[in-house]
Amino acid sequence: MTAHPAPTPSRIQAAEPSESGKGGFILTIDCAESPGIVHAVSEFLLRRGCYIVDIKQFGDQLVRHFFMRVHFMAIEGMPTQEELRAGFAPVAEQWSMNWRLEPHSRKERILVMVSKFGHCLNDLLFRSRNGELPVEIVGVVSNHQTHQDLVDWYGIPFHHIPVTPETKPDAEAQLLDLVERYNVELVVLARYMQVLSDNLTSVLSGRAINIHHSFLPSFKGAKPYHQAYERGVKTVGATAHYVNSELDEGPIIAQQVIEVDHSYGPADLVAAGRDAECKALTNAVRWHAEGRIILSGNRTVVLR
Numbered sequence: 001m002t003a004h005p006a007p008t009p010s011r012i013q014a015a016e017p018s019e020s021g022k023g024g025f026i027l028t029i030d031c032a033e034s035p036g037i038v039h040a041v042s043e044f045l046l047r048r049g050c051y052i053v054d055i056k057q058f059g060d061q062l063v064r065h066f067f068m069r070v071h072f073m074a075i076e077g078m079p080t081q082e083e084l085r086a087g088f089a090p091v092a093e094q095w096s097m098n099w100r101l102e103p104h105s106r107k108e109r110i111l112v113m114v115s116k117f118g119h120c121l122n123d124l125l126f127r128s129r130n131g132e133l134p135v136e137i138v139g140v141v142s143n144h145q146t147h148q149d150l151v152d153w154y155g156i157p158f159h160h161i162p163v164t165p166e167t168k169p170d171a172e173a174q175l176l177d178l179v180e181r182y183n184v185e186l187v188v189l190a191r192y193m194q195v196l197s198d199n200l201t202s203v204l205s206g207r208a209i210n211i212h213h214s215f216l217p218s219f220k221g222a223k224p225y226h227q228a229y230e231r232g233v234k235t236v237g238a239t240a241h242y243v244n245s246e247l248d249e250g251p252i253i254a255q256q257v258i259e260v261d262h263s264y265g266p267a268d269l270v271a272a273g274r275d276a277e278c279k280a281l282t283n284a285v286r287w288h289a290e291g292r293i294i295l296s297g298n299r300t301v302v303l304r
């Protein structure tokens with residue numbers, strides 16, 4: 001985070017502190033590359049007495065497209081979200097921007113899906129509970145009852161939805177009911193081992209993140225560690241990606257790797273990969289919740 005100008009004590013009080021001590025808003029934009037975009041945004045902020053706390057940008061010269069995320073605050077008299085959105089809309093229209101403006105202190109409402117392996121679910125539950133992740137886990141869905149006790153302990157609703165090829169359409173309809181009922185903003189597949197249908201991935205486009213237990217594009221499918229063992233690789237990893245209709249082909253958000261050697265059997269690779277899976281998924285969920293990710297075709301721009 002870039003430090004903003006050293007304020008006098010009285011000014012600190014005026015700066016709208018939230019419980020995380022950081023207030024203000026996040027503006028995320030992308031548009032065709034052109035001179036003057038940063039000037040237009042900073043002028044908009046200056047006219048409203050706002051100052052920039054952190055700014056990240058990227059101009060992709062191959063596709064001539066510009067991406068930017070700005071965290072801004074005000075010394076005093078912070079405009080409301082509605083005032084900011086109403087004021088920025090004409091600027092965005094002038095530059096044909098895709099844009100999003102959200103409070104810095106907001107928490108993303110997420111629904112976690114899991115099958116039998118619970119290490120990623122456990123990591124998300126703990127990190128969201130201790131405030132490390134700007135998310136609220138509003139529910140957990142599983143096709144097994146393995147982790148019901150853990151989720152009950154956190155006081156979060158647990159939904160057991162068994163899936164067979166025959167029941168998958170109804171199971172997915174139940175999931176979409178929960179997404180609507182809980183006003184879910186992001187679905188996280190934390191080692192959920194059922195392939196989602198084209199219809200479901202279309203409805204959840206850009207708001208469903210999966211953790212795949214390999215360093216994609218290597219070893220797609222349900223048993224990547226066994227494939228890795230058979231291939232004799234010296235590095236294994238994990239990939240967090242947005243889910244689309246093509247299995248393990250969605251836009252990649254975050255990856256982690258772990259060095260291994262000939263002494264690792266399949267079970268050792270599985271164990272070694274757990275930490276990589278948790279870290280890649282936690283990073284992807286955090287960056288999505290913080291408005292740091294912008295899709296660019298089948299790729300992502302992560303402004304961090």
Ligand SMILES: Nc1nc2c(c(=O)[nH]1)N[C@@H](CN(C=O)c1ccc(C(=O)N[C@@H](CCC(=O)O)C(=O)O)cc1)CN2
Nearest residue numbers: 192193194195196210211212221222244245246247248
């Ligand atoms: N539409 C998509 N759905 C899912 C994706 C995805 O990328 N697109 N990722 C998976 C997770 N996954 C790998 O990361 C994965 C899960 C399951 C399988 C698989 O072959 N499953 C079998 C059943 C396995 C079982 O019952 O244990 C199947 O569905 O027939 C491959 C990869 C989550 N969904």
